[in-house]
Amino acid sequence: MTLTPLQQDFILHFGEMGNRWGINRTVGQIYALLFLSEAPLNAEDITTALSISRSNTSMGLKELQSWNLVRLRHVQGDRRDYFTTPDDLWEIVRTLIAERRKREIDPTLTKLRELEMQGPQGDPYAEARIAELRELIEMMTQFHDEMNRLETERLVQLMTMGRKLGGLLDKAPNLNPFRRKKA
Amino acid sequence: MTLTPLQQDFILHFGEMGNRWGINRTVGQIYALLFLSEAPLNAEDITTALSISRSNTSMGLKELQSWNLVRLRHVQGDRRDYFTTPDDLWEIVRTLIAERRKREIDPTLTKLRELEMQGPQGDPYAEARIAELRELIEMMTQFHDEMNRLETERLVQLMTMGRKLGGLLDKAPNLNPFRRKKA
DNA sequence: CCGTCATTTCAGTAATTTCTGAAATGCATG
DNA sequence: CATGCATTTCAGAAATTACTGAAATGACGG
Numbered sequence: 001m002t003l004t005p006l007q008q009d010f011i012l013h014f015g016e017m018g019n020r021w022g023i024n025r026t027v028g029q030i031y032a033l034l035f036l037s038e039a040p041l042n043a044e045d046i047t048t049a050l051s052i053s054r055s056n057t058s059m060g061l062k063e064l065q066s067w068n069l070v071r072l073r074h075v076q077g078d079r080r081d082y083f084t085t086p087d088d089l090w091e092i093v094r095t096l097i098a099e100r101r102k103r104e105i106d107p108t109l110t111k112l113r114e115l116e117m118q119g120p121q122g123d124p125y126a127e128a129r130i131a132e133l134r135e136l137i138e139m140m141t142q143f144h145d146e147m148n149r150l151e152t153e154r155l156v157q158l159m160t161m162g163r164k165l166g167g168l169l170d171k172a173p174n175l176n177p178f179r180r181k182k183a
Numbered sequence: 184m185t186l187t188p189l190q191q192d193f194i195l196h197f198g199e200m201g202n203r204w205g206i207n208r209t210v211g212q213i214y215a216l217l218f219l220s221e222a223p224l225n226a227e228d229i230t231t232a233l234s235i236s237r238s239n240t241s242m243g244l245k246e247l248q249s250w251n252l253v254r255l256r257h258v259q260g261d262r263r264d265y266f267t268t269p270d271d272l273w274e275i276v277r278t279l280i281a282e283r284r285k286r287e288i289d290p291t292l293t294k295l296r297e298l299e300m301q302g303p304q305g306d307p308y309a310e311a312r313i314a315e316l317r318e319l320i321e322m323m324t325q326f327h328d329e330m331n332r333l334e335t336e337r338l339v340q341l342m343t344m345g346r347k348l349g350g351l352l353d354k355a356p357n358l359n360p361f362r363r364k365k366a
Numbered sequence: 367c368c369g370t371c372a373t374t375t376c377a378g379t380a381a382t383t384t385c386t387g388a389a390a391t392g393c394a395t396g
Numbered sequence: 397c398a399t400g401c402a403t404t405t406c407a408g409a410a411a412t413t414a415c416t417g418a419a420a421t422g423a424c425g426g
Binding site for chain 2: 004005006007009010013017020021022035036037038089090093103104107108111115118121122123125126127129130132133136139140142143146149150154156157158159160161162163164165166168169171172
Binding site for chain 4: 053059
């Protein structure tokens with residue numbers, strides 16, 4: 001496995017960004033390599049392409065699988081595991097959002113509910129703050145569930161509406177208690 | 184500064200989650216403490232409440248300021264700096280999204296554009312993949328810009344529409360080339 | 367079952383990040 | 397312009413995370 005300069009550049013960037021994305025450099029690089037490769041790659045391919053140890057590749061792939069970011073494939077007459085990323089970028093985005101929610105949001109929602117279950121503790125401000133935060137997170141996760149239900153085509157329609165979105169909301173029936181707080 | 188059990192529990196949770204959110208434990212704890220405190224706190228308050236070093240507090244506050252997550256306040260006749268979090272949770276969410284975009288998305292968008300500027304490199308698959316990724320990120324960042332322009336009231340209206348959202352899109356004028364790909 | 371090859375695990379090491387105490391800097395007041 | 401506080405900086409220590417090579421496990425074909 002030898003890389004083109006374009007691949008090199010892209011892979012190094014993903015490696016650097018890995019930290020910020022909550023994965024390590026190697027995992028970012030493995031993902032970038034798979035993302036740019038049309039054909040599925042096996043662990044040996046990845047190991048040589050990135051000049052890392054075989055065990056590091058194994059751990060990186062395990063991590064990517066735990067994120068549901070790679071797909072396992074098999075090639076006829078070859079017992080090694082091959083990996084790819086989905087062709088559909090929207091599928092990748094959906095996965096990323098779902099997994100980040102699972103890791104970054106859901107545990108906190110659980111904790112907030114747990115704290116509220118314990119009832120008043122004589123700290124009204126903190127209790128109100130926690131309740132408000134829980135409500136907001138619930139609203140956002142419910143919205144995410146709804147967005148997830150939409151077909152990609154609809155999602156793209158919504159996202160490309162631009163300035164028209166405000167106008168469309170005007171036409172919507174008055175569905176909820178938050179609408180028109182003041183006016 | 185002595186903490187209630189409720190505060191303790193919440194603060195420890197935010198500390199643990201800090202890693203996953205791309206900040207460290209201390210920064211998460213400082214934020215949690217400020218979030219639950221009605222009155223602004225100074226660095227000394229934070230240092231004693233969390234049993235950390237004064238310098239660690241200083242660095243943590245600097246980090247939170249770089250994220251625009253805390254507000255600096257001053258108290259009459261006291262030359263120390265006091266800190267709070269915004270009362271409005273939606274403002275906090277907007278800030279979080281904006282800052283994460285700045286750190287996690289924008290640099291990659293820049294890099295992708297840079298790679299495309301270099302023109303064809305004889306690797307059509309990788310080039311197509313990069314172009315597709317750039318387009319998707321551009322669509323999402325533009326959508327984010329639009330959402331950001333909406334007043335909170337409108338945002339809440341949109342988010343609480345639930346199942347009605349699909350129906351509303353039906354009523355929307357056909358604005359874009361992605362709509363109705365097949366049918 | 368045996369041998370071969372692929373993958374995973376794991377203990378030790380390397381690299382990185384976080385935290386501390388001490389020193390330096392900044393800044394308002396008398 | 398010295399003094400007293402508040403804050404920041406920074407070098408080293410402590411803690412955590414990432415990576416490697418070697419050994420263990422698994423899985424298939426003969």
